[in-house]
Amino acid sequence: MLPAEPMNGAQAALVRQNSPATLCATASRLLLAVCMLVLAAASSRAADDSMPRVEEKLILLSTPIPILAYEFRPIIAGPLPLVVMNHGESLDATERSFFPLVEFRDAAFWFARRGNLVVVPIRPGFARSAIDLPERGLYGLYFGDVGQCSAVNFRDAGIAVATINQWVIDHMIRQNEVLPKGVIVVGQSGGGWGAIALSSLKSDSIRAIITFEAGRGGRVDGKPNNNCAPDRLVAAAGEFGRTAKIPMLSIYVHNDTYFGPDLSKKVLDAYRAAGGNAEYHLLPDFGDEGHFFLHSADAIPIWSPIVSRFLDLHP
Numbered sequence: 664m665l666p667a668e669p670m671n672g673a674q675a676a677l678v679r680q681n682s683p684a685t686l687c688a689t690a691s692r693l694l695l696a697v698c699m700l701v702l703a704a705a706s707s708r709a710a711d712d713s714m715p716r717v718e719e720k721l722i723l724l725s726t727p728i729p730i731l732a733y734e735f736r737p738i739i740a741g742p743l744p745l746v747v748m749n750h751g752e753s754l755d756a757t758e759r760s761f762f763p764l765v766e767f768r769d770a771a772f773w774f775a776r777r778g779n780l781v782v783v784p785i786r787p788g789f790a791r792s793a794i795d796l797p798e799r800g801l802y803g804l805y806f807g808d809v810g811q812c813s814a815v816n817f818r819d820a821g822i823a824v825a826t827i828n829q830w831v832i833d834h835m836i837r838q839n840e841v842l843p844k845g846v847i848v849v850g851q852s853g854g855g856w857g858a859i860a861l862s863s864l865k866s867d868s869i870r871a872i873i874t875f876e877a878g879r880g881g882r883v884d885g886k887p888n889n890n891c892a893p894d895r896l897v898a899a900a901g902e903f904g905r906t907a908k909i910p911m912l913s914i915y916v917h918n919d920t921y922f923g924p925d926l927s928k929k930v931l932d933a934y935r936a937a938g939g940n941a942e943y944h945l946l947p948d949f950g951d952e953g954h955f956f957l958h959s960a961d962a963i964p965i966w967s968p969i970v971s972r973f974l975d976l977h978p
Contacts, residue, residue: 714777716738719736724830725834728830742841743840744780745782745842745846746780747828748851750785750851751853751854773967780835780841818902825858829866832866832868848871848873849873850872850875851874851957852878856879862903863904863907870909871910871911874911874912878922890926904936907938909940912941913943915953919952919956931943949962
């Protein structure tokens with residue numbers, strides 16, 4: 664289990680401003696608002712006759728803060744191994760309100776077709792849950808704020824995402840739908856940074872962590888390769904590495920303009936030098952912007968052999 668108080672003061676204050684009744688009511692309205700759209704798009708897909716069909720649907724998780732999530736369930740007997748996949752971040756509230764439910768649907772199907780139940784939580788502050796109506800007593804919770812670059816806090820933002828991950832894992836295990844051991848956590852960009860943070864916390868359920876383009880503070884003012892505070896990002900990675908016990912695979916792409924090759928290598932070097940067990944891969948350029956590598960179906964033949972080999976090494 665995670666520490667009881669992993670959130671910073673600002674995050675905890677937001678939680679106190681929202682009663683359980685208000686949160687549940689808000690989550691219910693959100694569910695109704697997106698339900699028709701999601702169900703209309705939901706379908707059962709199959710890669711070929713040798714793989715199970717997969718059903719996708721929107722679910723509401725009864726976590727300490729109710730969380731909407733997208734679920735990919737293979738049509739096979741359970742309980743099943745669990746994969747939790749984490750989307751990226753945006754510091755702009757308007758951008759967060761339009762965040763897609765699943766950035767990497769094809770990747771989620773890849774994991775589901777291999778017998779895993781895949782859950783993609785929509786973190787508080789994203790999609791319609793980003794709406795902030797203080798005049799009605801509703802506050803849009805957001806756990807990814809890192810503060811000003813002059814006093815940036817990369818650690819706590821990562822720990823907040825890690826906490827949400829553990830809530831999701833604990834909830835799914837309580838439903839007896841997934842196996843209590845062998846969980847895989849996947850994250851992209853800021854969600855990948857949260858997965859790195861999760862590796863530093865004790866969890867008896869997690870088997871492995873896989874990150875794509877992980878980091879925070881990228882492209883300040885929209886400028887490529889302009890990180891908010893690269894030295895502090897590297898230092899925070901080292902802090903996570905000191906207590907990390909979970910095997911981790913970290914994949915980056917050469918033409919990522921959020922976390923370029925020099926920075927990504929420094930992050931992983933600091934993590935491993937502090938004691939973290941991580942495998943680092945820097946892949947060749949992909950498309951016009953390597954940061955969104957995981958989003959593309961065309962990338963699956965590139966990363967899937969690396970992921971499969973890593974998981975074989977860490978059963």
